[in-house]
Amino acid sequence: MDILSEKIKKEVISFFEKNIKDDRIELYDIVFRRExxxxxxxxxxxxxxxxxxxxxxxxxxxxxxxxxxxxxPYENYNLEVSTPGANREVRSLDEFKKYIGKYCKIKMKEHDKYGRINYKGYIKDVQDNYVILFVEEENKNFEIDYDKIKKANLDVKF
Structure with a gap:
């Protein structure tokens, strides 16, 4: 992220913390970029x-x-305010804790101790640095090392 984008992000965070944040609304993310x-x-x-x-x-x-x-400093820019949506990224162990019970897709950086690179299941627990994921199709819990997760998103199971 360039210096201008970082400065704008910090200013928006400061404004949000002082004027908007309450017990109902929290800031999830800010992106400023050219598209x-x-x-x-x-x-x-x-x-x-x-x-x-x-x-x-x-x-x-x-x-x-x-x-x-x-x-x-640009005359024309678009402001968009939205929620991260149902398929939001899970970005930290704290977020995994927040979403216990939710359905999730996890992609590993490389094959893990189970020989897997992809998971779909319910977040059952978080213990130390591990996410416990229940994979319904196999009726089994998997202990996933958080540091080896490449990407995780909540998902909707149909």
Missing amino acids: RRGWVLRIFIDGDRVGLDECVSVSKLVSNWLDEVDII
Whole structure:
């Protein structure tokens, strides 16, 4: 991430912490980058009952603030506020703990001690540095070393 993107991200985080964050809404992620259609500031919010109304409210607050402080040096950019969605990335052991009981896809950096590289199952527990995943099709728990996970996402099982 370049210096400008990092500066904008820090400013938005500071504004969010002072003006928006409460026990219902938390900041999940911020991305500021150039895309084919131009510059985009994407803010992802999360919480137990965060939906369209909260996204619209946060978008208005951030948009008004950005107009006042003028920290983005480009005349044209898009502001997008959304949730990370049902297939959100699980990025830390704390998030694995938060999502215990949820269905998850895990891709390993390399084949693990079970000879596997992919998993789909329910997050059963987190112990030390290990995620315990219950794979329903095999009726078995797998102990997965967090440091060897390449990517993990919540998933919807049909």
